[in-house]
Amino acid sequence: MDRNQITKWLKSPAKMAHKYSLHAVYFCTGCGIIEIPPVITTRWDAERFGVLPVATPRQGNLFMITGYVSLKTLKAIIRTYEQMPDPKYTVGFGSCPINGGMYWDSYNTIKHLDRYIPVDGWIAGCMPRPEAVFVGVTHLWTLIDKGKADGYLRYKRYYAAYRRNQEMLFGELQWPPLYPTEAEAEEARP
């Protein structure tokens, strides 16, 4: 918690600001939502670390996916992720987004979240307790510090692969690609 070190602020204000003002857009799927209220209210109070729930993805920079991801929810998650402004971080809660968890053999849930959208951090646990969430947040701080929380850059660099995976799962998507694919990039460039 190096929030009050002025030198760090002067050196890299953007990074520090991103660390201590994580406005969270969270997707309450499955059992995840039960853990969020204690995190943001009086008992554990995430606001003291600058974590604040916000209404629309346009305003946030942290994207919490709490619980198993069914196919219908994945569409909404991809849509919301693409609507968030650029430096954005994603955190997967619980074991289901990691490898499918106890729904490992279910036909309706996806197994590896990071094959469809980039994920910066995972918080293991079949619904992690608020303390685990805070550990995750502090770990995210260190990732941001070290510049490793670059999910949005990976999404941009490997967008074709991500898009291909999404279309393999859903067939034709109802919204245009976020970044122009190579073909469009060529004829746009000259």
Add this chain to the structure above:
Amino acid sequence: MVTRIIQLLLSPLIALAVGVLFLGLSRKIIARIHRRYGPPLYQPVIDVIRMMSQRSISHGSLFELGVVLALAGSLVTVLFIPLGGTVICRQNPLAHGVLCPLSSSGGLLVVMYLMLFGPLGLALGAGDSANPNASIGVSRKLLLALAYEVPFLLVILAVMSHYRTISITEIVARQQESGWGVLSVPLSAVAAFLILPAMLGIRPFDLVSAPQEIASGPLAEYGGSYLALLAVQKGVHLFVVIALYVDLFLGGGVNLATFLVKMLVVFVAAEMIAAVLPRIRIESAVRFCWKWPTALALLQMAITVLSKSV
């Protein structure tokens, strides 16, 4: 001439700083009332820096112009409000520790008109964002504005006819000589305090940017640097309204320091009430604003007009 330019630049900056500080203070007060620590006072500054570094989206030139219009309007309004103007301010507005740059070149009427730039700019910008949540938010904002304008105008007219002038510096000076506005036009002061949350857009009346119902209303599509500017605008608007309240009813500040203390008192009082009240619906907000505050303001107006004419 140089001091004049410094003053012209100083008051908007003070408004910015104090406004943003008040935003942080409000979050701290709400947290303390919830018996939790809450973010540090400078949390809004961090939020603004973070948002400025994000790359937002835009729906069109009016979408951007709306934000600019809103913030510019609020900043210009600050110039016309004397901050800490004393009796000296009338003779020598450039005296030390005193800040009333343009308040002599346009009275209360101009301030009231300039105060409509904020909501109008945001309304136009949100309208262009082609999101129904924004349109619903804007229609609520304008309706709420219509609701609180009736008592607010009554209050201002009562003050104007009480002091027989439309320039704020005159009112402030008169109050410093013969007692605060709260004592001479008490009912108007109470009525104004009743509609203060509506004008500030805080809890009982924050139905305009209600995150749960309409995805933060007009701000639904705003992100990144626009959201930062709008947060700053909310702070400056906060500052303007409370400064106006202090100038009209609490006799303005002998100098800048006392002025800011009075503003702090008013703000903390309003915030305390806001922290514990639930959000009310737009119909009942309109009906509330046209019932109690208007009745009080009308009563006070009648008293002032009768006492003046007799």
Add this chain to the structure above:
Amino acid sequence: MVSPILLIAVPLGLAFITPLLGLARKGAPRYVPAVAMLFNLLVSVSLLPDALRAPIVVRTAGWAPPFSIHLVAGPLGLLLSSLIALIGLLVAVYGMDYIREGATTRYHVLSILILVGATGVVLTGDVFNLFVFFEILCISSYALVAYWGDSASVEAGAKYLIQGAIGSSFVLIGIGLLYGAFGALSMADIAANVSSVSSFRLFVSLAFLITGFGVEAAVFPLNAWLPDAHSSAPSSISAILSGIAIKAGIYAVARVVYTIYGAQSILPFVALLSVATLLIGEMCAFSQNDIKRLLAYSSIGQMGLIVFGLAMASATGVSAALFVVISHALAKALLFLASGYMILRTGSREVSSLNGMGTRMPLTSLCFTVGAFSLVGLPPFVGFASKFMIVRAALETADTFFVVLLAIALIGTVIEGAYFLRIVQGLYFKPAPQQAREETRKEPPLSALVPVGVLAALIVAVGLYPGLVERALGAAANDLLDRDSYVQNVMGD
């Protein structure tokens, strides 16, 4: 200097020759009324200037004293006779092609007789002659109302006959009482010594005369015959009836009240009656959907306005009333003539059948609009000038009774504005009814367009330059009001 007696003698002569001409050449009778009226117009217009200086009195000694016809061609008489001649001429030209089937010669003879009757009423100075010419007028109009011969027109004619007959008998009783009291029949003679005898019996004769002539003058309770008569008569005849016949009735009442009895004091009562006529005429016209009945009711309304003008007993009031006489005659004749061919073309008298006429018969509809605007009293037309004069006269009397009546009268004009302008809207802005027959496409023949056009041109001309008729109106008003000069002129020589 040709004598006024020709105004009556020549048309009468021509009227009797027409059947013979009819035997000689089949088409001849169509032109006789036009010739007669043209002659009348020329004569009366030529006599008008010197009549303005002093009324021309003609004494035809041929008959025994009580029945000696002596004409008093004063400015009022000649003005009205020239108006009658003008309207008669235009209607005669219109009637040439309009009246095709039925006994056309009979139609032409009777139309001349109506016009002669009217001219006679206007010019005569003798009470009994007044009755004789009045009878000629009424009887020929009974016949012409029933001209088409279908059940509705015959029934209307019969009703008109009954009421007219009662009216004429009242007039006869009145004249009898007068003759009993004074032993003389010349108006001037009676007027000279009426003041000596003012008994109740004299008032009874006045009442009889007023009611008798009132039937023809379409005053409120007596005008029940007018809507049926005007709507079932052929359009050219309704033009004559509205334009001239009613005016002759009103002239007779005016002459009786003003010159013979000098009964200025009953005028307020007459004013009340006139405003009642105005209101009832306009109100009944409002929800009519038969165009000719609507025009008939509106004539009743305008008559109310004229009588209201006369009832003011002031020079400006009477000249304003005469101005309304002229403007109403022109406008109402125009409306009847124009709607005549529209009805002929579409086959139905419904107001809705007039919709969309603006595109199919543009010139006629334009003239119709000019007539309607003039009747409502909109500026560049003659109706405005007359309405202006009426209001000015009423306000100049500075008598609150007349100002209140004026306010009520203006309400009548508002109602009139409502229904006339609704029809004008229908003409131009409503689609034509589906089953409008194809041949309604073409304009009426030249013989109809010329009179309608002339009338419209007159309305606009007199509207823009009222000075033309103003001098004549002033003299006519004095002629009516100034009893002593009338008596002195007639008795003098």
Add this chain to the structure above:
Amino acid sequence: MGAGAILTVALAGAGLSYPLGLLSAKVRNVFATAVSALLVCLVAAAYGRSGEHVYYSGFLGLDLILRTDALAWFFAITVSLVGCLSVVFSLRYVRGREKVSFYYFALLLVNAAMLGIVFSGDLLSFFIFWEVMSWAAYLLISYNRGRALYAGLKYIVMSIIGSCAMLVGLLSLYAAHDTLVISELAERIGSRGTGFLLGVLVAFSIGFGIKSAMVPLHTWLPDAHSEAPSPFSAVLSGILIKMGIYGFVLVMYALVGLKLLLGLRGAWVSFNSVLCWLGAIGILIPTFIAVLQTDAKRLLAWSSIGQIGYIILGMGFATSLGLTGALFHTFNHAVFKALLFLAVGAVEYRTGGVRDLNELGGLIKRMPVTFACALVGGLGLIGVPLTSGFVSKWLIYKTLIAEGHPFLALAALVGTWGAILYVYKLLHNMFLGQLPEKYAHLEAAPFTMRLPLVVCGSIIILFGILPGIPLGAVGPIVGSLGLEPVQATLTGFGPQVGPLNMVSIFAAAALAVLAVLLVLRASAAPRRVAQEDSYAAGSPVPAGRYHHTVRFYDPLEGATIGYLRDWADEFYTRVAGGARGGFDGLRRIYTGDVRNYVMYIVCLLAFLIFVQMVWHIW
């Protein structure tokens, strides 16, 4: 180039336009535009000229006089300007419709009649041109067929009632002073006591009130404006209403004069205060009704009634500040309302007659210039600083507060906020939000339609920043009406009138906008996004109407629970219905049975004799 020349050009232009139209449409269009443009130049050239000359002596025994002075010039320039703009606008608007030469004839005739009213020196020619204007407007209102017929009939009936009242007033003046020339009347007016004067003023006020849609007499306006063709509704609510205001000013100040006007004081209510209270009510109720309208032109019509309330309020106070404010607001409102109606007309032209605010949306993407001008017009209507509306409203507020009428000031200020609501509703529902599929390929408004919009917009901004120019024209008027004119510098008002410096506000605003823009440019450039990429809780934007316009201010209806209705209109329609029923009842007396008719005749005779026996009337 006196008034006579201007009038002959105007009337000749109107007269010739119809025959030329029969020859060829092109010639007529060019001719109409040329005439209107020539009129504007002629009127402009007549600035500062004053004088009277008889143009027709002996009409019904009276001399008809044309007079040019500052007041006449000020209204004439408004009339000719808005008239010219509407003619230019209608070149494309009415192309292809039937009866087009009739449309130009009637439009030019209305403009000519209004110029006639303004330049007439005596009340008779004033009345004649007034009536010509009424029936020409009636013909134009019913031009659109269908519901327009009802609107036209309602308009003409109320105008006739108004003109009857005026005729009575005018002629009672003539009966009292046997002259109708305004200058002569002004001297002799006082001779007949205040009761007579009050009666004449009330008669005139009924006529002018109906024409200027003052509140109790306004019911024809919403129908007439929404049914008339758009260029004509611009003329209708831009300048035709202002003739009522011109009439008020002429009669109250030029004819009756200040001293007598203030003398008309009852126990504690005077003619002026009644007028002001009517004006104040005229601001509140129509503005709130306008907020709830869903048809664009009906909304603008109600807003016109509201703004007329401002003008009457300003004019009611016989102070120089109030009168200057009222006259300046008359000019401003003519320009705003013309601009807004023409903008709605342009949208209506492009979308094929759609005016319902619930169906439009997102047109800013297709018609940006129209939106920009409509925005400027809307801001002017609200009275936002840096637009001319602000200066005129500021003057009116200053009088209200200086005269110590807080409740009237409240009505005016709340009216401004009501204006914000309905202007925003108009702009939002038509131009902002999602662009519906069917308007995706809408082209912008044609040039001849955009030109008037841009001209009006630039006038608003120019006179907003430099109010000195129009106030220079208003000054001599106030002077000629017996009040000392307001000292206005080029950029605002001196200290004694109340410190207002538009250029300082403009500079401050420009500085602030610049600063904010710099901050914005410093941050990362935004990513322009299509309208489909909008937040919809994770799901893609639904193809249909993802757009909130229907029942835009619904809670206001809830809060006012249906009190916001046009009570006057309901009352008048009930009266008219009752009258129509009465007329049908009356027709029963003509029973069709001849026996009754004979009985009527005999009854009259008996009645006559009875009256004589009882009252001896002769």
Add this chain to the structure above:
Amino acid sequence: MIASLRTGLEATFKGVEVTDREDGMMFVLAPGESIPAVLRYLREHGLDHLALVSCVDWIEEGELEVVYLLTCYMRNNTDYGPEQRRHVLLRTKLPRESAELDSVIGIFENAEPHEREIHELYGVHFEGHPRLIPLFLERGYEIPPFRKDFDTRQYVEKTFGAIPPVED
């Protein structure tokens, strides 16, 4: 009410087996074609609430069994005693390959989502159903997932296994 029902059913419909259970539940087995008629009959006789429609996959017999559970609303019946509280279970057996039934939306509107669900997850086609579009599932399946012969693990391996991780 239930006793009289039993005799009534057997009388009006042939090929209908009615068995009473001791816990008060009545089983009615009816052929597929007569289902709408039976439901209408039951509805007229007081059972006006279709609680649920579900399906059982008897893979051994090669049949799909569609089950309709009917009870009655308390508010519609004045004398709501123990007699009314009993339930009726209407069952039909359909061949697994071509499971085909008539839609009962005409009788009970609330059956619409149930039928869509059974169609989606068991592959039973409901004739006359206005909108047989997918209700829960995002993707198409050859074998409807709730059928016993649907091998989830093999399906998961085939669909999700095929999705390559992004980095390589």
